[in-house]
Amino acid sequence: MxxxxxxTADPARSLAILWRTREPTxxxxxxxxxxxxxxxxxxxxxxxxxxxxxxxxxxxxxLGVGTMSVYTYVPGKAELVAVMIDTAYGEMPRPALEGDWRxxxxxxxxDNLALYQRHxxxxxxxxxxxxxxxxxxxxxDHELGAVAGLGLTDVEMDAVLTLVLGHVKxxxxxxxxxxxxxxxxxxxxxQWWQSHAPWLETFLTPGAYPTASRVGTxxxxxxxxxxxxxxxxxxxxxxxxxGISVVVAERATASQPG
Amino acid sequence: MxxxxxxTADPARSLAILWRTREPTxxxxxxxxxxxxxxxxxxxxxxxxxxxxxxxxxxxxxLGVGTMSVYTYVPGKAELVAVMIDTAYGEMPRPALEGDWRxxxxxxxxDNLALYQRHxxxxxxxxxxxxxxxxxxxxxDHELGAVAGLGLTDVEMDAVLTLVLGHVKxxxxxxxxxxxxxxxxxxxxxQWWQSHAPWLETFLTPGAYPTASRVGTxxxxxxxxxxxxxxxxxxxxxxxxxGISVVVAERATASQPG
DNA sequence: GGCGGGCGACGTACGCCGTACGCCCACGTT
DNA sequence: AACGTGGGCGTACGGCGTACGTCGCCCGCC
Numbered sequence: 001m002x003x004x005x006x007x008t009a010d011p012a013r014s015l016a017i018l019w020r021t022r023e024p025t026x027x028x029x030x031x032x033x034x035x036x037x038x039x040x041x042x043x044x045x046x047x048x049x050x051x052x053x054x055x056x057x058x059x060x061x062x063l064g065v066g067t068m069s070v071y072t073y074v075p076g077k078a079e080l081v082a083v084m085i086d087t088a089y090g091e092m093p094r095p096a097l098e099g100d101w102r103x104x105x106x107x108x109x110x111d112n113l114a115l116y117q118r119h120x121x122x123x124x125x126x127x128x129x130x131x132x133x134x135x136x137x138x139x140x141d142h143e144l145g146a147v148a149g150l151g152l153t154d155v156e157m158d159a160v161l162t163l164v165l166g167h168v169k170x171x172x173x174x175x176x177x178x179x180x181x182x183x184x185x186x187x188x189x190x191q192w193w194q195s196h197a198p199w200l201e202t203f204l205t206p207g208a209y210p211t212a213s214r215v216g217t218x219x220x221x222x223x224x225x226x227x228x229x230x231x232x233x234x235x236x237x238x239x240x241x242x243g244i245s246v247v248v249a250e251r252a253t254a255s256q257p258g
Numbered sequence: 259m260x261x262x263x264x265x266t267a268d269p270a271r272s273l274a275i276l277w278r279t280r281e282p283t284x285x286x287x288x289x290x291x292x293x294x295x296x297x298x299x300x301x302x303x304x305x306x307x308x309x310x311x312x313x314x315x316x317x318x319x320x321l322g323v324g325t326m327s328v329y330t331y332v333p334g335k336a337e338l339v340a341v342m343i344d345t346a347y348g349e350m351p352r353p354a355l356e357g358d359w360r361x362x363x364x365x366x367x368x369d370n371l372a373l374y375q376r377h378x379x380x381x382x383x384x385x386x387x388x389x390x391x392x393x394x395x396x397x398x399d400h401e402l403g404a405v406a407g408l409g410l411t412d413v414e415m416d417a418v419l420t421l422v423l424g425h426v427k428x429x430x431x432x433x434x435x436x437x438x439x440x441x442x443x444x445x446x447x448x449q450w451w452q453s454h455a456p457w458l459e460t461f462l463t464p465g466a467y468p469t470a471s472r473v474g475t476x477x478x479x480x481x482x483x484x485x486x487x488x489x490x491x492x493x494x495x496x497x498x499x500x501g502i503s504v505v506v507a508e509r510a511t512a513s514q515p516g
Numbered sequence: 517g518g519c520g521g522g523c524g525a526c527g528t529a530c531g532c533c534g535t536a537c538g539c540c541c542a543c544g545t546t
Numbered sequence: 547a548a549c550g551t552g553g554g555c556g557t558a559c560g561g562c563g564t565a566c567g568t569c570g571c572c573c574g575c576c
Contacts (some may be wrong), residue, residue, distance in 0.1 A: 011454045019461040033524080056563065066526040068564080073524095077563065126382070128435050128442070132458060141470035148469065154476035155489070163494040166428035167421070174420075177386050184386070192387075196269045200390060203277040211406065212399035218412035231413070236421040243501030291553080314534065324555040326535080331553095335534065 014079055018086055018133035033065060035073045039083050046084065046121040050180065054121070056080075081125050086133030088119050094142045101248060102241055104146035105160075109168050109237055116172035120180070123173045151251035160244055167236050175229035189223050272337055276344055276391035291323060293331045297341050304342065304379040308438065312379070314338075339383050344391030346377050352400045359506060360499055362404035363418075367426050367495055374430035378438070381431045409509035418502055425494050433487035447481050 016022065017035055041062040046054045056077060060067040074080045092115055097104040116123055130136070143165075147157045178189055185192060222228045274280065275293055299320040304312045314335060318325040332338045350373055355362040374381055388394070401423075405415045436447055443450060462471075480486045 011457050015454065015457045015461060021461065055561085057561085060526095068527075068566095069525045071564070072526095124384070128439050132454065134461070137462075137467055137470055140474065141467040144469045144473055154473045155480055156493070158473050158477040159490055159493040160497075162432075162490050163425070163497055166425065166494070170424035170428055181386050196273065196390060199269050199273045203273060203279065203392070204395075209395055209399040211402045212395055215402055215412045215416055216398065219416040222413055232417055232420050235414070235417040236424065239418075239421055239501030239505065240498060241501070242504045243497030243499070246500045247497065313532085315532095318555095326537095326556080327554050329535070330555095 010075070013075055014082065015132065017074065017079060018083055018131065033063065033069060033073060035083065037063065038070055038073055038080070039087050042080055043084050043087065043119070047119060051121040051124045054081075082127065082129075082131050083133070085122060085125060085127065086131050086135045088115065088122060089133070089139045090135035091115075092139060094138070097142075097145050101146060101150055102245065105164055105241060105244070106237065108143050108146050109164055112165055112168045113172055113233065116169065116176070120172075120176040123169065123176050150248050152247070156247065160247075163244070164237075164240060167240050168233070171229060171233035171236060174232060178223070178229060189228075193220055193223070268333070271333055272340065273390065275332065275337060276341055276389065291321065291327060291331060293341065295321060296328055296331055296338070297345050300338055301342050301345065301377070305377060309379040309382045312339075340385065340389050341391070343380060343383060343385065344389050344393045346373065346380060347389075347391070347397045348393035349373075350397060352396070355400075355403050359405060359408055360503065363422055363499060363502070364495065366401050366404050367422055370423055370426045371430055371491065374427065374434070378430075378434040381427065381434050408506050410505070414505065418505075421502070422495075422498060425498050426491070429487060429491035429494060432490060436481070436487060447486075451478055451481070 020035060022035070038059060042054060042059050045058055045062055056070055057067045059080075060070050063070075070080075074083070092111055095107075097107070099107075140161075143161055144157060147160050152160065181192065182188055187195065219228065222231060278293060280293070296317060300312060300317050303316055303320055314328055315325045317338075318328050321328075328338075332341070350369055353365075355365070357365075398419075401419055402415060405418050408415075410418065439450065440446055445453065477486065480489060
């Protein structure tokens with residue numbers, strides 16, 4: 001028999017919270033806490049002040065409630081974050097997918113980017129585990145619709161989605177880092193660079209790494225103009241879609257025997 | 259005049275540490291601490307026990323030294339992590355790049371993946387800022403060599419690299435999450451899934467999300483076979499390279515006027 | 517109308533973390 | 547031989563997540 005382990009993770013409990021298997025008790029008095037209210041408050045805090053500011057004490061405070069009261073509805077912070085994530089997925093639009101597969105995937109990429117822009121804390125939330133909430137499933141199902149009927153295998157469909165969403169997340173993370181550095185230091189990207197460049201040149205032996213210097217400067221100037229991350233997103237997205245088109249074309253000809 | 263801000267970040271100090279602008283004092287007695295020894299100990303801890311186990315106390319302990327002694331050489335934990343990252347970059351191989359651009363980029367992708375596999379903590383280290391150490395620069399310069407001479411603009415070269423490395427990081431993160439979940443829960447991916455699936459089916463109304471269920475199951479079985487992340491990496495890498503080849507081909511014809 | 521049980525809310529406390537601050541003492545210098 | 551400098555460190559503070567035990571209110575029952 002395996003030893004007990006920490007086993008903080010009780011699947012039944014965690015999933016029950018994600019799926020809200022719980023009639024709202026009508027104990028009408030008191031603050032009337034609930035998973036929903038807690039999650040909404042937590043998301044508000046994280047949106048406004050970042051993930052570092054999201055503490056259990058802060059959540060209780062935001063609800064006008066003691067810190068430990070939150071634990072009545074949520075087993076711990078990890079589970080709270082999980083529900084926050086699933087809730088955020090639930091807010092996403094799921095319009096009927098129009099156009100060809102490329103337009104559909106592009107739309108999905110942009111919707112996901114918008115999600116991360118609205119909730120940058122999602123980019124830093126350590127999940128270590130798929131969330132398995134209702135909204136994640138709905139999102140997954142919806143997004144699979146964009147790559148259905150192209151002759152891809154199930155595993156390929158999943159891989160295509162993973163690739164596109166991975167690119168979105170990478171880009172969003174880069175963009176988000178720029179934003180919260182500016183908030184933390186009170187300097188713009190350009191100002192930060194200008195405060196570091198002279199020191200860097202001091203250490204760098206002149207003439208070393210010419211390529212890196214030239215390209216870095218070029219890219220850095222784009223960043224200074226504050227559209228670096230956006231460019232990386234657009235450029236990468238088109239490349240990724242181009243790459244996917246190769247497989248799609250392969251499958252299309254393969255499935256149409258002459 | 260802008261108010262002072264927190265300004266924990268002193269560029270001169272941080273960069274000086276990264277570039278080791280400091281003769282090793284010959285105060286031969288005592289433990290003989292140094293930035294190098296501290297960084298090496300810290301990396302050992304993080305490699306062996308993960309980033310969560312990397313505490314300043316733990317680092318001191320590993321060196322047989324008081325916690326606060328570490329602060330003599332490093333202003334804080336953030337800076338320590340920055341030097342750790344730059345040091346890890348320094349360990350990477352930088353072989354002469356052979357073959358066509360595609361082979362070169364592929365090689366770079368695999369080298370970076372190996373780096374992340376050796377030092378998974380790099381995937382979780384919050385930097386919020388490029389490290390600007392000597393080894394990052396060397397790495398950047400080396401990797402730019404893979405996309406030089408293709409007719410791309412400087413900004414495009416940077417974007418190509420960003421795209422490829424972003425994909426590597428995404429894939430590595432996914433793989434790493436699988437690994438440390440298994441460590442945390444003591445279950446394999448398959449076992450974890452099997453302990454959750456029955457509960458999930460309880461909540462899910464039968465017949466809902468047929469596509470998601472089917473594809474998820476297919477992909478999940480791959481994960482159970484423990485090669486899901488590897489597949490995602492390979493599949494995505496080829497797609498990304500295919501996509502890049504489109505731009506490369508464009509530039510090649512454009513730069514060869516008839 | 518009275519009452520008892522259950523549960524939501526919470527106060528306190530513990531063991532962690534990063535790190536500010538100031539002391540001490542061994543050394544290289546004079 | 548005396549000195550002062552700086553490396554090493556002990557203590558302490560504020561903040562975190564959260565285990566645990568208690569209290570008082572509301573609801574269903576008699």
